[in-house]
Amino acid sequence: MTMTDDSTAPATTRRPRLSATDLALVAAFAALIAACTVVGGIPVGGAGVEITLQTFGIALTGALLGAVRGTLAVAVYLALGAAGLPIFSGHSSGLGVFTGLTAGYLWSFLAVAFVTGLLVRYAARGRRTSAFVVFLCCLPGVGLNHLLGILGMAAFSDVPFSTAAGWDAPFWLGDIVKALVVALVAAEVHRAFPQLLGRRTR
Template identity: 65%
Template sequence: MAMAETTDPTTTDTTDAPARRRSSTTDIALISAFAALIAACAYIGGIPAGGGQVPITLQTFGVMLAGALLGPWRGFLAVSLYLGLGAAGLPVFAEHSSGLGTFTSASAGYLWTFPVAALVTGLLVQYVAGSRRTVALWVFLCAVPGMVINHLAGAFGMKVFFDISWQTAFTWDAPYWLGDIVKILVVALVASEVHKAFPQLLRRG
């Protein structure tokens, strides 16, 4: 009589557990590294511009790069971690500022939508660009909607903070567009090359 074949249900879990732990550790490391990168980018520039005097920094570069490279959820978490560190009192925002008060300042609209910009960019790069994410033009096009969302929220934030008209708010926001277009162009060039070298980077999103 043939013996029935049995399978130990714990075998697969035991085999996969180290791989899952390594993957989770890698995710945490990437999220932390990009949060630190965004904080470093906040210190570069810091030049007040526009009527709202919101500083020009490289924050947008770090935020969009996180979404384009890490994917929607890890990018979202990296930017959220960055904002959390600033809210907790670490001077990681522009002009070495920090604290909860920053989230009700003239630049609040930009800050609040940083995670959303990274999420949208990550979703589009992963699921719309797909295998074409190694082409800089596709990454650039995928980053544009996130940038637009960030600017709309930024203008809204200045409108509320200064109690000004929409027209004035958009006028004050206008000087930041050219710089951000250049930033996401650089993001596209960097991200496309990284995806060529590490095609599995967005595997977990």
């Protein structure tokens, strides 16, 4: 009868899905989104919704962190606002915001970060250092943000979709410009840190 020494068997260790660095990035980008939002907003449109850098922060988070970490960072930001920190548009906070006029925009942020991160990582692949390619990856997120925002305003204000779309219309140009700036910044960051969205190695 032979005995084997388990101590000589190769040990296999499973790496945690999110490392300490990942968690630090998630926290940092949640703070970045909050900072982008609380910088003075400009009320525009029939509904008086403010233009802020909030969507810039959301798209940049997805483009730099990818789908999983980007969505998690947005979730942390939303949770902090829901808990009472005045980090939503107009320095608002609390659970009531999630059933108010801008609720559709807030709920869309998770999808925006996820879709943008997914496209930048998998559709752009080795071309994510091209600002034009990253810009194209950001556009579906812009569309999602506006579509869900319009649906939210129509639902919670009890107005026709066309009326809510009219309220939303003034934001399109600014959000496209913000997507372009996101693309310029993200392309440079990916050029400097090519492994930021790459596969982990053992």
